[in-house]
Amino acid sequence: MSNPFNSYKSRRDFMKGATALGAFGVFAPSLLRAGAARAAGPDGQVLTGSHWGAFNAIVKDGRFADITPWDGDPAPSDQLPGILDSVYSPSRIKYPMVRRAYLENGPGASVETRGQDDFVRVSWDKALELVVSELKRVKEEYGSAGTFAGSYGWKSPGKLHNCQALLRRALNIGLEGAFVNSSGDYSTGASQIIMPHVLGTLEVYEQQTVWPVVVENTDTLVFWGCDPLNTNQISWLVSDHGNFPYFDEFKKTGKKVIVIDPMKTRTAKFFDADWIAIKPQTDVAMMLGIAHTLYAEELHDADFLDEYTSGFDKFVPYLTGKSDGTPKTAEWAEGICGVPADTIKELAKLFQSSRTMLSSGWSLQRQHHGEQAHWMLVTLASMLGQIGLPGGGFGLSYHYANGGAPSANSPVLPGITDGGQAVDGAAWLTSAGAASIPLARVVDMLENPGAEFDFNGTKSTYPEVKLAYWVGGNPFTHHQDRNRMVKAWQKLDTFIVQDFQWTPTARHADIVLPATTAYERNDIEHVGDYAMRAIIAMKKVIDPVFEARTDLDIFTEIADRLGKKKEFTEDKDEMGWIKSFYEEAVKQGEAKNIDVPDFDTFWDAGIKEFEVTDAGKSYVRYADFRDDPLLEPLGTPTGLIEIYSRNIEKMGYDDCPAHPTWMEPIERLDGPDTKYPLHVDTKHPEKRLHSQLCGTSLRKEYAVADREPCLINTKDAESRGIADGDVVRIFNDRGQVLAGAVVTDEIRPGVLRLSEGGWYSPVEPGKAGSLDAYGDANCLTVDIGTSKLAQANCGHTAVADVEKFTGDLPEITVFSTPKNG
Template structure:
C-alpha cells in the first residue's frame, strides 16, 4: 500500500466490524489505589486485565495504560514514568510485531526526537538565496515564542503580498490515529480560518482507482465495505488475492487496527478452498498460505494483459454470464470488439497475453474455466493501480468480475479493500465518533478562501506544481493551473520518503521562500525544512479513536502514557498559538482545550447511541464520558445482523432499476461516454492494455531489472523505521534488496554485500538478500526507508539508507487521475566496492 488517503473526500462512517472480545478492567487516573474486576465475553479474544497500582499524579507512573495506534489497541506498561512494554490490548489474536515497540517511539535507539524549536541558520539570518541550502545547512535553536513569531509573520507576509494560492498545506500522510490530534485537519483548519490555501486531491494509495471507479461504478470503491468475511468463508469456492499482500497490510488501519483481518486470513488458509495468489514475488501472504495456495508469478506491470487473456478465453468459448452483461453493464459490445481484435487488429488471446505477462497459455485458459465454474471472489490490491496507466487495472478487473457474473452474490464478485483496514469485518452497531473540522474562513478573508480553496492539486503532482508554476494539466475532464507556491506547511507526513523521484522533488522543494514542518523526529522531511516545531508523540497526549475503519468495533480512549518531552507541544497547541498571533485564536479553539473537544466528540456519539437504543457487546448501554474516561477501557460493540449478512452490490443485483449505481447509465460502465468526451490518449472510453513507460518486456530497456517496491512487513510506510524493528531487517545497516540467486551470481553479489542500485533518476545503497522470493529479472526494495543523502548539496547524490523512491518515476498514471506511478521502474544493480559511507538517516542534522 502506498502512503495514505484524502480524508476530506471520504465518508469516515464507511467502516465495519465483528462481534468479539471482552471489556477492560478499570484503571482510574486519580491518585490512590484501585481494584480491577475483569470482564470477558464469549469470544476467544479477551482483554488483558491491568495490574494493580497506586498513583500520585494524573499519569500512571507504575502500571498499565490503554491507548491505540494504527497497529491496534495497546496495553502499555509503565515503570517509574517510563514505558517498559507494549502489547495488543486483547489476547488470543494473531501476533502483530508492530505493537511491541511503543517505547522506541518515545525515546528509543533510533528515535531521534526533535528536542526544541529549530530554525535553519541561513534562513534565520535572512541570507539571500538561503533556500538553496535547504537540507544542507546547520540549525539554530530558538524559543517557542520566537518560532511562533517567525512563522506567523511569514504567513502574514505571504497572504498580504501573494494571497492564499501561494500557500501549500501539504500534510499528506498517516498522521496520528486520534480524532483530536489529526495533524492534517488541524493544519488545514489553521490555514482555512486564516483565509485559504492550496490543498491536495486524492492520495498516493489509490490515486488512479479512486478517480476511475466513480466512472465505472459510481463510487470510490477502494474505501468501501466489502462483502462480509463470514459470507466469503461460507460461500466462496475460489478466492483470488490479486496484487495484494494482506498478511502484512492487515497489521495496520487508518484509524486503529481491529485485529480481525488476520484472524479471517487464518480461517481462509484453513478453509480448504482453492486460493490463488497473483504476485510477482513470494510475498508474506504467499508464504503465509504456503502449500494451501497456488502462487502465479506475473511480470510486473502486466496484470491488465493477463486479465485480457482470461477475458478473451471466456468470450470466445462462450463461458461467461451473458445475462449479467446484458442487464447490469453498459457498452460491452465496443469492449468486445477490442478484445477480439476488430478495433486494432490484435486479438487479446491467451497466447498474446502470455507473451506479455509471463503466465502460460494453459494457465490463462484454466483460470477462465475455474473462475466461471466456481463461486469466485477476487480480492484486488492497490499495487497494480500505482503504475503507469494504473486506471486500467481496476477497471479491467471489474469487467472480468462482470463476465464471471457473480457480483452481488454471497462470496462472489470482487473487492478492493480486503487487504486494507480489515475490510469485510462485519459492521457493528457502534455510533461513529467524529473529529475536529477544517472550519470556515474568518470575516475579511472570505475572498482569499474562495481563491485558495478553488485550487487543489493531485497530491502526486506536488513536485510538478512546485517546479512549474503556471503550468496547466488535464485532470478528470478539467483543466488545473498550477499556482506559484511561496510557503509550504507540512504536518503529519513525510514526503521525502513517500513521494517519487526524490532528486526531482529535492530541486523543486528548494524553490519556495519558506518551508515549515511539524514532527516528532528528525525525519528526512524535517531536515528539509526552514522551521521545525517539536511535536508530542501520541503517547504524550490524550485522544480518542475507533477500531476498524469499516467495523467500528471499538471506541478507544487514547490515554496519555508518559510526560511529554520538555519542549514538545501538540499540533493543536502550536496552531492555536499561531492562530492567536494571526488574529483568529478564538475562532480556532472556540475556547476549548483538547480534552473539551474529545469529550464533545464522545458525547455526540453517546447521544446518537442513546437515541438509537444501542447496547454494547456485553449488553450494557454506552457509558457517559466521565465513566468512559475514568474506566480507561475500550468499548466493544457487536456486529449487527445486517453487518454479518452484508453483500456488496446485492441491492443492485436484485433490482438494477430501483437500485441503480451512481454512473450516468446506472449500470457498470464498461464503456464510459463521459471519459470518451475527455479525449485522453492515455485513458480511453473502455479499459485496455497500454505499454508502461518502463517495464521488463520493453524493447529498449533503460535499465536491466524491474523494481517492485511494496509496503514493508515491519513498518507502516516510513513510520516505525526508527524503532528496534529495524534490527530485524536491515542488511549492512541499509534497507535490504532481494535479488534472485541467478542474477546475484551473474553480478558477483552475495548475501550481506552492499549493493548500489541506480538508474537515470538516482542511486541508493542497499544490503543484498539473495533469495528466490523474486524471479529472475526482478528485484524488491520495500518503500518507506528514510532518505539519507550522502551530500545534500550535490545533485543525484547517493542515498545511504536505500530509499526506493530515489529510483521511482514521478509521472502521472494518466491525464484522467494523475495518480502516482511508483510501481513502474527499471533499475540497475552492482556490488558496491568502495568503503560504504556511514548511514546517518537517524542522526540529527548539524546544530541540532
C-alpha cells in the same frame, strides 16, 4: 512589518529487549521537560491506541517502559515494540529549531544547502513568530495561493489531533483560506478517480463482502497484487485485526488460494497458495487474456452483462482485435505478462466454474496508466457474472485496514474539521483553500507555476507556491523521483515541518517545530475501520518530552497570533473537544437504541465495545444492486457498471480511453523501449507502516548490512557476482541507492524488491543525484501522473540495474539528529 529574521507473539514476548530504549535511554531525567512522564503516575498502566492496534502502556519510574497488546486484539502486530522506541528515538526532535542560514539571512536563503546545514535552537516564541510572520508575508507578496498546506501522510489516529485538518483549519480560519489544498492520496489516487465513473463510488475504502461469507461460499480466492497478512497489521484508525481469525478459518477449509504477484508474499506462504509470478505492471494484459478466453469459449455470463453493465458491446471489438487488429488472446498476454498461455486459459475456466473472489491490491493502480487495472478487474468480474453473489465478485480493500471484518452496531464519532465546506457529491472533499492540485503533482506545481494541467475532465493552472507547511507526513520518503524533488524544493522560500522525529523531510526544513507523539496527549478513536467494534479513549501515557507540544496547542497559538483563537478553538480545550465528539456518539446511541455510557463512565473504563450484528456477519457487496438494479442503481450515469464510459470518452484523453485498455507504460520489465534490465518492486514493507517506525530500533530486525533489504533472484545475483548479505548499488538515470542483498528464489527473475518507506540518507545532502546510503526506493521511481484523468502517482513504475558495491561504505546519517539538532 518587522523582520523576525534579524534576531536569534505471546503478548509477553513482544517486548524482549523493548525496555532497552536506545541512545535516548541514557539521558538523565533532567533533560525531560519538568513534570514529564507523570500522566499515568510514576507507575501505572494506560490503555491507548495506534495504527498497529490497541495496547497497554506500562509506566515505570516516570517513563514509558513497556508495552503489551490489548487483550481484545486477536492478532497483535509484531511491530508494536517500535511504538515504544519511537517515543525515545535518537532522532526525536527535542526543541524548536531553525536552519542557521535561514535564521541569519531570511526566506529563500541558501536553498541549495537545505538538508546539509546545521540548525539553531530557538524558543517557541521565536519559532512561532517566524512562522506567523512568514505566513503573512507570503500572503501579502504572492496572494492567497502562495502557501501549500497539502500535508499528506499517515498521521496518528485520533479524532482531535488530526494534524492535517488542524493545519488547514488554522489557515482557513486564521488566513481566510490563503493556501493551496490538495485532493486524492498516494494510496489509491488512480482508483478513487476511475471507480466513480465505473461503479459510481470510491470503492477503494468501502466495506467488502464480509469474511464469514467468503469462508462459507468462496471456492477460489485470488489475491492479485496484495499481501493482506502483511498490510492488515495496520489501519488508518486503531487496528482491530479482525480479519486474521478468518484467514485461519479459510486456510482450514483447504479451498484454493491463488496469489498473483512478482514475489512469493507472506500471504502466499501462509495459505500455501498457487503462486503465479507475473511480470510487474502487466496485470491488465493478463486480465485481458483471461477475458478473451471467457469470450472466445463462450464462458462469459452474457445475461449478467446485459442486465447489470453498460458498454460491453463497445469493449468486445477491442478484446477480439476487430478495432485494432490485435486479439487479446492468452498467447498475446503471455508475451507481455510472462504467464504461460495455458495457465491463463486454465484460470479463465477455474474462475468461471467456481465461486471466485478477485481480491486486488492497490499496487496495480500505482503505476503508469494505473486507472486501467481496477477497471479491467471489474470488467473481468462482470464477465464472470458473480458480482453481488455471496463469496463472488471482486474486492479492492481486503488488504487494507481489515476490510471485510464484520461491522458492529456502533455510533460514528465526528472529528475536528478543516473549516471548509463539503463539496456537493463528494463528501470526502472540502472546499478549504484558495486553490487545489492533485496531491501527487506537488513537484509539477513547484516546477511549473502558471502551467495548465488536466484532471478528471477539468483544466486548472498550477499556482506559484513559495511556502510549504508540512505536518504528519514525510514527502522526502513517500514522493517519487527524489532527485527531481530535491531540485524542485529549492523553489520554495520557506519550508516548515512539524513532527516528532528528524525524518528526511524535517532535515530539509527551514523551521522545525517539535510535536508530540500520540502517546503524549489525549484523544479518542474507533477500533476497526470497517468493523467499528469499539470506541477507545486514547489516554495520554506520559507528558510531552523535552519541549514538544501537541498539534492542537501549536495551531491554537498560531490562530491566536492571527487574531482568530476563539473561532479556531470554539472555546474548547483538548478534553472539551474530545467530550463533544463523544457526546455526538451518545446522541446516536439514543436514536439507534445502542447502549452508550456517559462520557465520564467511558473515559474511566477506557474503551466501549459494541456487538457485531447478524447483518454485519452476512453482508454481501452489491447484493442489493443485483437483486434489483432498477430500485438500487449504482451512482453512474446509466445506473449500471460502466465497462464503457461516455463521460471519459467526452474528455478525449489520449492516455485514458473510454474502456479498459492495455497501454504500454513508460517503462517496464522487458518493455519495448526499456533501458534497464530489472524491475524494482516497491511493495509495502513488512516491519513498518510506510516510513513510520523506520527511525526506530525495529529496523534492526530486518536491515541487511545496516541497510534496507533488497530481494534479488538467485539467477540475477549469480550473474552479477552478488552474494547474500552484500551491499549493492541499485541505479538508473533518476538515482542510485545502496541496499543489503537478500538472495532468494521467492521473487521472479528480473525483479528486485526494495520496499517503499526507507528513509532517504544522501551522502551529499542537498545535491541532486547523490548516492543514497540507506535505500530509499523513490530515488528510482518515476514521477509522472498515471494519466490526465487521475494524475495519481506511479510509485510502482521503476526499472534499474544492480551491482555489488565495492567502495568505502558511506555513513548513514538519517537516524540520528542533524548538526546541533
